[in-house]
Amino acid sequence: MSDQPIPTLRxxxxxxxxxxxxxxxxxxxxxxxxxKLVGANxxxxxxxxxxxxxxxxxxxxxLAARLSTEELxxxxxxxxxxxxxxxxxxxAKVRGIxxxxxxxxxxxxxxxAAMRALGAEVVFHGADxxxxxxxxxxxxxxxxxxxxxxxxxxxxxxVGTYALEIMEDLPTVDTILVPVGAGSGVCATSIVAxxxxxKVEVIGVQSAQAPAMQKSWQSGQLVxxxxxxxxEGIATRVPFANTQRIxxxxxxxxxxxxxxxxxxxxxxxxxxxxxxxxxxGAAPLAAALNLKERLAGKNVVLVVSGxxxxxxxxxxxxAATA
Amino acid sequence: MSDQPIPTLRxxxxxxxxxxxxxxxxxxxxxxxxxKLVGANxxxxxxxxxxxxxxxxxxxxxLAARLSTEELxxxxxxxxxxxxxxxxxxxAKVRGIxxxxxxxxxxxxxxxAAMRALGAEVVFHGADxxxxxxxxxxxxxxxxxxxxxxxxxxxxxxVGTYALEIMEDLPTVDTILVPVGAGSGVCATSIVAxxxxxKVEVIGVQSAQAPAMQKSWQSGQLVxxxxxxxxEGIATRVPFANTQRIxxxxxxxxxxxxxxxxxxxxxxxxxxxxxxxxxxGAAPLAAALNLKERLAGKNVVLVVSGxxxxxxxxxxxxAATA
Numbered sequence: 001m002s003d004q005p006i007p008t009l010r011x012x013x014x015x016x017x018x019x020x021x022x023x024x025x026x027x028x029x030x031x032x033x034x035x036k037l038v039g040a041n042x043x044x045x046x047x048x049x050x051x052x053x054x055x056x057x058x059x060x061x062x063l064a065a066r067l068s069t070e071e072l073x074x075x076x077x078x079x080x081x082x083x084x085x086x087x088x089x090x091x092a093k094v095r096g097i098x099x100x101x102x103x104x105x106x107x108x109x110x111x112x113a114a115m116r117a118l119g120a121e122v123v124f125h126g127a128d129x130x131x132x133x134x135x136x137x138x139x140x141x142x143x144x145x146x147x148x149x150x151x152x153x154x155x156x157x158x159v160g161t162y163a164l165e166i167m168e169d170l171p172t173v174d175t176i177l178v179p180v181g182a183g184s185g186v187c188a189t190s191i192v193a194x195x196x197x198x199k200v201e202v203i204g205v206q207s208a209q210a211p212a213m214q215k216s217w218q219s220g221q222l223v224x225x226x227x228x229x230x231x232e233g234i235a236t237r238v239p240f241a242n243t244q245r246i247x248x249x250x251x252x253x254x255x256x257x258x259x260x261x262x263x264x265x266x267x268x269x270x271x272x273x274x275x276x277x278x279x280x281g282a283a284p285l286a287a288a289l290n291l292k293e294r295l296a297g298k299n300v301v302l303v304v305s306g307x308x309x310x311x312x313x314x315x316x317x318x319a320a321t322a
Numbered sequence: 323m324s325d326q327p328i329p330t331l332r333x334x335x336x337x338x339x340x341x342x343x344x345x346x347x348x349x350x351x352x353x354x355x356x357x358k359l360v361g362a363n364x365x366x367x368x369x370x371x372x373x374x375x376x377x378x379x380x381x382x383x384x385l386a387a388r389l390s391t392e393e394l395x396x397x398x399x400x401x402x403x404x405x406x407x408x409x410x411x412x413x414a415k416v417r418g419i420x421x422x423x424x425x426x427x428x429x430x431x432x433x434x435a436a437m438r439a440l441g442a443e444v445v446f447h448g449a450d451x452x453x454x455x456x457x458x459x460x461x462x463x464x465x466x467x468x469x470x471x472x473x474x475x476x477x478x479x480x481v482g483t484y485a486l487e488i489m490e491d492l493p494t495v496d497t498i499l500v501p502v503g504a505g506s507g508v509c510a511t512s513i514v515a516x517x518x519x520x521k522v523e524v525i526g527v528q529s530a531q532a533p534a535m536q537k538s539w540q541s542g543q544l545v546x547x548x549x550x551x552x553x554e555g556i557a558t559r560v561p562f563a564n565t566q567r568i569x570x571x572x573x574x575x576x577x578x579x580x581x582x583x584x585x586x587x588x589x590x591x592x593x594x595x596x597x598x599x600x601x602x603g604a605a606p607l608a609a610a611l612n613l614k615e616r617l618a619g620k621n622v623v624l625v626v627s628g629x630x631x632x633x634x635x636x637x638x639x640x641a642a643t644a
Binding site for chain 2: 024025027029030032033036046048049051053113114117118267270271274275276278307308309311314315318319322
């Protein structure tokens with residue numbers, strides 16, 4: 001459990017100056033085709049339009065902007081094969097500092113190449129993610145660098161700026177559906193939305209094939225669970241304590257959807273919005289289609305958290321749904 | 323030949339107030355993966371992020387904002403199965419007026435549904451586009467409405483705002499590659515870029531399977547040509563005189579690329595940017611890959627004009643390149 005204070009709306013508002021120094025607000029578009037399918041007024045928050053294709057970059061640039069020159073001198077360190085790693089690589093690049101990112105042996109070559117293309121040093125270490133993570137934490141300490149965990153409060157402050165954009169662009173929003181991986185997105189969204197308007201309902205979404213965060217939230221315990229989803233952005237095996245504490249305070253509901261429904265939602269997103277959503281990004285649509293009665297006639301925002309799906313996965317999904 | 327004055331940079335600057343009342347600036351992102359492929363510093367201008375998935379909506383909302391209440395009273399009329407039709411439907415919707423759009427019998431049901439979902443009345447008339455167009459022009463006159471042609475100067479003024487964003491976000495741009503359909507995008511881009519900095523090179527791109535605009539520009543005559551491209555956004559059979567006159571004054575070069583190369587570029591865009599580009603939107607990447615020597619080391623912007631590719635086409639392209 002983190003002993004850091006939970007970020008507030010005020011922290012998110014303060015983060016905007018940092019975030020908008022490097023990034024623009026993303027689009028919130030209404031989609032008549034999705035609205036018809038769900039039976040509600042459906043908007044999509046397009047975090048897939050971010051420069052590294054995912055919302056996390058908001059947290060990364062805010063962190064890099066807030067740290068002092070001394071804190072940044074040793075560079076940023078993290079362990080990630082996904083959007084968090086790309087976010088930290090991007091943040092380091094815009095601040096002109098070094099990022100060192102540990103990945104397990106055999107990590108996805110495409111994702112490694114993407115982080116290297118952003119200027120990060122990628123180091124293969126250990127057989128699994130936990131080994132890589134422990135090692136890089138040691139490296140950060142030894143080299144007086146700054147290790148950045150995926151759910152740090154400062155990242156949540158930056159990420160919250162997308163939720164603030166939703167509340168400004170659609171003040172009449174009723175329900176926001178957010179995919180949950182480590183939890184920074186859903187925490188940021190619920191802090192911002194519930195503080196501005198407690199009547200707004202925030203619903204987390206995870207895959208039934210990787211329900212650790214959902215089971216933990218539901219039970220009030222930190223529960224490890226199976227992790228067999230294809231959707232990397234919401235593939236969490238061990239729950240994160242500091243986001244769980246925030247979710248317990250702010251989150252209204254947390255639902256599971258099957259991987260098969262998420263894949264179908266990827267196709268529906270392409271068809272009706274012409275946007276490529278990664279599995280995590282499409283999960284809110286899958287959830288909305290399961291919750292049609294509850295959402296009927298409401299103003300619903302689906303947070304498309306990112307679009308980083310590999311070509312091979314996309315090709316397989318499209319072939320399977322032909 | 324239009325007798326309207328050619329739009330100027332000043333007209334485009336004036337159009338911003340109208341455009342930004344309804345739309346946000348779109349992203350201009352650098353892509354290291356594309357840069358490596360082309361051997362230049364490659365940025366993508368993401369007009370596919372617009373609400374109707376294409377740049378034309380900038381012209382539509384500017385037109386609707388500039389017309390007086392009297393001029394708008396009879397509604398907007400046009401003939402289009404593509405991005406122009408969706409743009410006019412969107413513009414009418416945001417101004418709260420009616421759009422009537424004629425399409426030939428047998429028009430793509432998906433596109434008809436998209437225009438209807440935006441509130442437009444879609445009328446099937448005639449066996450081909452020319453018949454539909456002549457009919458709707460008569461209807462507009464009879465009903466005292468405003469017919470909107472696809473290359474009107476007022477549309478070019480609105481469209482030019484994306485070029486202004488490019489020049490502001492990347493003042494060191496050397497070359498801008500723009501797909502050419504009716505020509506509003508390439509005219510707007512070259513007016514803006516060449517007026518701000520005559521050293522910027524603007525290159526038009528069309529399919530070798532539909533080269534009417536390119537042949538016309540090259541020969542100085544209005545030349546009709548075959549139209550067999552899969553890329554609807556650049557499928558022009560009969561050239562447009564009023565955009566040709568602007569292109570002759572401002573455009574630096576105009577190249578053709580094969581449909582097969584455009585399809586490959588759609589796949590490369592997905593792989594390296596995670597964005598769905600329609601054929602027209604991917605054509606600049608195909609051209610850049612053909613012009614590697616000329617672009618070497620330069621700052622190159624690819625205008626992804628839109629992302630409205632049908633699921634069937636995407637599925638076929640991905641299956642063919644597996």
